[in-house]
Amino acid sequence: MRELSRLSRRGFGxxxxxxxxxxxxxxxxxxxxxxxxxxxxxxxxxxxxxxxTIRAGDSVEWINADLAPHTATxxxxxxxxxxxxxxxxxxxxFDVEGRYSYRCVFHPNMTGEVLVIARDEN
Amino acid sequence: xxxxxxxxxxxxxxxxxxxxxxxxMNDLEIAHAAYTADAIDxxxxxxxxxxxxNDAVRSFAETMIxxxxxxxxxxxxxLAELNVSPQDNALSRxxxxxxxxxxxxxxxxxxxEFDCAYALNExxxxxxxxxxxxxxxxxxxxxxxLRTLLTDALxxxxxxxxxxxxxxxxxxxxS
Numbered sequence: 001m002r003e004l005s006r007l008s009r010r011g012f013g014x015x016x017x018x019x020x021x022x023x024x025x026x027x028x029x030x031x032x033x034x035x036x037x038x039x040x041x042x043x044x045x046x047x048x049x050x051x052x053t054i055r056a057g058d059s060v061e062w063i064n065a066d067l068a069p070h071t072a073t074x075x076x077x078x079x080x081x082x083x084x085x086x087x088x089x090x091x092x093x094f095d096v097e098g099r100y101s102y103r104c105v106f107h108p109n110m111t112g113e114v115l116v117i118a119r120d121e122n
Numbered sequence: 123x124x125x126x127x128x129x130x131x132x133x134x135x136x137x138x139x140x141x142x143x144x145x146x147m148n149d150l151e152i153a154h155a156a157y158t159a160d161a162i163d164x165x166x167x168x169x170x171x172x173x174x175x176n177d178a179v180r181s182f183a184e185t186m187i188x189x190x191x192x193x194x195x196x197x198x199x200x201l202a203e204l205n206v207s208p209q210d211n212a213l214s215r216x217x218x219x220x221x222x223x224x225x226x227x228x229x230x231x232x233x234x235e236f237d238c239a240y241a242l243n244e245x246x247x248x249x250x251x252x253x254x255x256x257x258x259x260x261x262x263x264x265x266x267x268l269r270t271l272l273t274d275a276l277x278x279x280x281x282x283x284x285x286x287x288x289x290x291x292x293x294x295x296x297s
Contacts, residue, residue: 044277045277045278045281066274066277066278067189067192067193067196067271067274067275067277067278068188068189068192068193068278068281069188069189069192085192086192086196106185106188106189107185107281107285109281109284109285
């Protein structure tokens with residue numbers, strides 16, 4: 001429940017996200033507040049760009065421009081933006097270096113990746 | 123169910139759609155028909171959730187309900203913004219008649235028979251509706267926001283069509 005209080009999503013239909021958070025978020029991937037350093041537009045059932053690179057501790061914001069709701073969800077269901085309705089957005093902070101592959105749980109053919117590098121890496 | 127069944131679904135739905143869509147429809151009739159087509163697929167989805175025990179079929183049905191509700195919500199917002207009401211028409215009535223018949227057929231099935239019948243119907247239904255939206259609705263709509271909405275909705279429906287195709291293949295319904 002500790003992580004639940006850190007959620008700060010805008011949008012609707014957060015039931016799925018709530019369930020996943022209760023199941024336990026991934027170490028290093030948390031719902032975030034503050035300014036994101038990278039944005040991913042969800043448009044025509046694609047994540048654009050499909051790959052974003054950030055530094056550990058930074059956040060990514062997903063913005064849904066489609067009519068249909070979407071999510072950005074870790075492949076192991078270990079982190080999740082929750083459902084984003086049209087024009088809604090959600091942010092996740094990534095604290096640990098690594099590759100975070102994800103998909104939309106509603107439309108599994110939609111995939112993307114967040115590459116998290118060390119803060120002092122060029 | 124086999125490929126002949128899919129062909130029959132397409133033929134029946136296409137006949138209903140093309141017989142009326144070929145008539146020139148006004149914007150409000152098109153809005154009504156599009157809304158009706160969405161609502162029909164939402165009902166198919168609820169039926170699938172009530173009958174199917176296949177996880178992939180149930181997941182697809184949930185997606186249909188979620189996405190088509192989102193499209194219809196956007197349509198409702200647009201109509202309210204424009205302060206107009208959609209107009210009932212022959213195509214809408216024909217779609218509803220065809221859907222009632224299909225639901226009766228689906229409700230008589232269980233297990234794999236239902237799953238395949240539902241999957242094949244979803245594929246055929248989206249093929250016909252998508253062709254109708256692309257070829258008969260979007261080119262003649264005069265109000266720009268409605269054209270934009272239909273164009274955006276078509277993106278969603280084409281993803282559904284592809285998803286339905288993969289579901290049919292995975293269920294091995296044609297074999």
